[in-house]
Amino acid sequence: MSRNPPDLRPDLAAARTPELRRDGQPAIGMVSLGCPKALVDSERILTRLRAEGYAISPDYAGADAVIVNTCGFLDSAKAESLAAIGEALAENGRVIVTGCLGAEKDYITGAHPKVLAVTGPHQYEQVLDAVHAAVPPQPDPKIDLLPPAGVKLTPRHYAYLKISEGCNHKCRFCIIPEMRGRLASRPAAAVLREAEKLVDSGVKELLVISQDTSAYGTDWKNRPEKAPIIPLARDLGALGAWVRLHYVYPYPFVTDLIPLMAEGLVLPYLDVPFQHAHPDTLRRMARPAAAERTLDRIAQWRAICPEITLRSTFIVGYPGESEAEFQTLLDWLDEAQLDRVGCFQYENVAGAASNALPDHVPDEVKQERWERFMAKAQAISEAKLAARVGQRMEVIVDAVDSEGATCRTRADAPEIDGNLFIDEGFEGLKPGDMVTVEVDEAGEYDLWGRLA
Numbered sequence: 001m002s003r004n005p006p007d008l009r010p011d012l013a014a015a016r017t018p019e020l021r022r023d024g025q026p027a028i029g030m031v032s033l034g035c036p037k038a039l040v041d042s043e044r045i046l047t048r049l050r051a052e053g054y055a056i057s058p059d060y061a062g063a064d065a066v067i068v069n070t071c072g073f074l075d076s077a078k079a080e081s082l083a084a085i086g087e088a089l090a091e092n093g094r095v096i097v098t099g100c101l102g103a104e105k106d107y108i109t110g111a112h113p114k115v116l117a118v119t120g121p122h123q124y125e126q127v128l129d130a131v132h133a134a135v136p137p138q139p140d141p142k143i144d145l146l147p148p149a150g151v152k153l154t155p156r157h158y159a160y161l162k163i164s165e166g167c168n169h170k171c172r173f174c175i176i177p178e179m180r181g182r183l184a185s186r187p188a189a190a191v192l193r194e195a196e197k198l199v200d201s202g203v204k205e206l207l208v209i210s211q212d213t214s215a216y217g218t219d220w221k222n223r224p225e226k227a228p229i230i231p232l233a234r235d236l237g238a239l240g241a242w243v244r245l246h247y248v249y250p251y252p253f254v255t256d257l258i259p260l261m262a263e264g265l266v267l268p269y270l271d272v273p274f275q276h277a278h279p280d281t282l283r284r285m286a287r288p289a290a291a292e293r294t295l296d297r298i299a300q301w302r303a304i305c306p307e308i309t310l311r312s313t314f315i316v317g318y319p320g321e322s323e324a325e326f327q328t329l330l331d332w333l334d335e336a337q338l339d340r341v342g343c344f345q346y347e348n349v350a351g352a353a354s355n356a357l358p359d360h361v362p363d364e365v366k367q368e369r370w371e372r373f374m375a376k377a378q379a380i381s382e383a384k385l386a387a388r389v390g391q392r393m394e395v396i397v398d399a400v401d402s403e404g405a406t407c408r409t410r411a412d413a414p415e416i417d418g419n420l421f422i423d424e425g426f427e428g429l430k431p432g433d434m435v436t437v438e439v440d441e442a443g444e445y446d447l448w449g450r451l452a
């Protein structure tokens with residue numbers, strides 16, 4: 001093992017790309033040990049720091065803190081890593097340790113109790129968190145490469161907030177676990193930091209996404225709470241923007257989220273991908289929470305927060321779906337009275353386990369079931385929206401043109417749900433405004449209203 005390359009060692013390096021450090025710009029040094037994979041990790045960390053406006057210091061003296069990316073492969077590598085940490089502590093004093101040896105936190109802190117933080121290999125966000133805590137970034141919008149909230153493809157007033165990647169389930173129709181790997185939740189501090197930046201930059205609505213939002217944090221070894229999504233949702237709600245939760249599986253602890261909605265911290269909106277209602281179909285799908293008594297759960301949610309909007313998606317024509325199973329789904333929908341519903345006809349996906357199931361449903365039957373399902377869902381939506389005529393509600397303005405303003409109520413997620421249109425008196429409005437309207441007309445999926 002060797003330290004590599006020399007120009008990544010603050011004590012040896014004359015940086016390849018000398019850079020001017022502006023007044024007040026925080027600077028970080030990096031000692032990179034170990035194999036080329038560790039070197040790539042170091043490059044990624046430095047790239048992120050550089051993009052956030054940090055300077056990279058070529059020496060200990062000029063660094064506000066030093067990251068030591070360690071190797072733990074052999075005893076000799078461990079010894080060299082400990083020596084490098086000791087040197088950085090002696091020369092600079094503010095040291096963050098990451099890399100392979102970071103997996104043995106006690107080993108490091110036993111030898112060097114003064115290190116600021118220890119993170120394991122590939123834990124980029126945790127390293128950045130530790131850097132932010134030790135040396136807060138000082139963004140300068142005139143010269144930074146990135147805006148504080150990062151590059152966004154959404155309009156300025158709403159943004160998606162991804163809280164985890166991957167999934168630990170094995171739904172037979174889905175290949176996401178193969179494509180994206182097992183659940184890896186972002187540290188709560190990193191999610192909150194991103195959310196704060198978004199809100200600071202003008203975002204009024206945070207759309208929380210993942211493959212399985214309720215499972216957030218359940219992959220952490222020593223998680224402080226059984227369901228880390230609950231404190232995360234509470235902390236996000238405290239930022240003052242609308243917080244909308246997508247892809248929430250109906251695990252029992254989801255009920256603990258509903259009081260946050262009743263309190264107004266989180267939007268009274270849950271996007272729960274039920275996919276089906278018949279227990280046999282759900283078992284053939286291998287769905288998480290398949291054994292949940294979902295109608296009871298929904299009744300419980302509505303008892304806690306009567307104004308909750310429930311959105312879901314369903315698959316009709318799943319292999320083996322009998323007419324009786326489909327009818328159970330229709331009856332369930334009648335009872336569940338969901339506000340928003342999407343429905344897909346089952347299709348084989350290359351690599352999905354469901355392809356090999358027996359009794360695939362003919363296309364014309366899928367189409368016929370889809371039409372029956374959508375007719376029922378539409379009738380429910382229409383009746384629910386008609387009941388809103390005459391009500392006053394807060395809406396967010398998405399777009400304004402010469403014909404009117406396109407807005408959304410708290411019950412509408414962007415792109416997938418309906419809209420509320422204002423046709424008169426909209427001239428002073430602009431995207432991102434939040435205004436109160438009185439609803440005067442309702443359609444199948446949309447509302448019309450006027451400023452109250």
Ligand code: SF4
Pocket residue numbers: 167168169170171174175176177211212288
């Ligand atoms: S459908 Fe959702 S829960 Fe199921 S495996 Fe795919 S990502 Fe995971």
